[in-house]
Amino acid sequence: MSIPTQLKYTKSHEWVKPEADGTVTVGVTHHAQELLGDMVFVELPEVGSKLTQKQECAVAESVKAAADVYAPISGEVIAVNSPLVDEPGKINEDSYSAWLFKLKPTNPAELSGLLDATAYAELLENEDH
Secondary structure, eight states: OOOOTTSEEOTTSEEEEEOTTSOEEEEEOHHHHHHHOSEEEEEOOOTTOEEOTTOEEEEEEESSOEEEEEOSSOEEEEEEOTHHHHOTTHHHHOTTTSOOEEEEESOGGGGGGSBOHHHHHHHHHHHTO
16 A cells, blocks of 8 residues: 655545645545445535544544544635545545545644654554554
């Protein structure tokens, strides 16, 4: 399993891509979608929602289970990937391109507290034991 090195990660299996304009794009990791299985439903946050770090803000539901998605950092939701609502299976096809929402950070320093690819790989290795 490849873990993209340009992204940041959370212990709850969200990925975060810092964008050039200061915003961040958020999705669920390959590991998370593998655990869940075939996605059947996605509930996204509302554009304009103000989120705090680690707040439940979205739901990814599969044939096996439903999982909450947490805000990796605090910020305002500026966009959602609404086509995923009709095609949640896109997350299974490529979880790193099937982003869920974009945030304008209110505390960009929180990004430095997220895991890099190496730390995330170690987390997964420890979970498997």
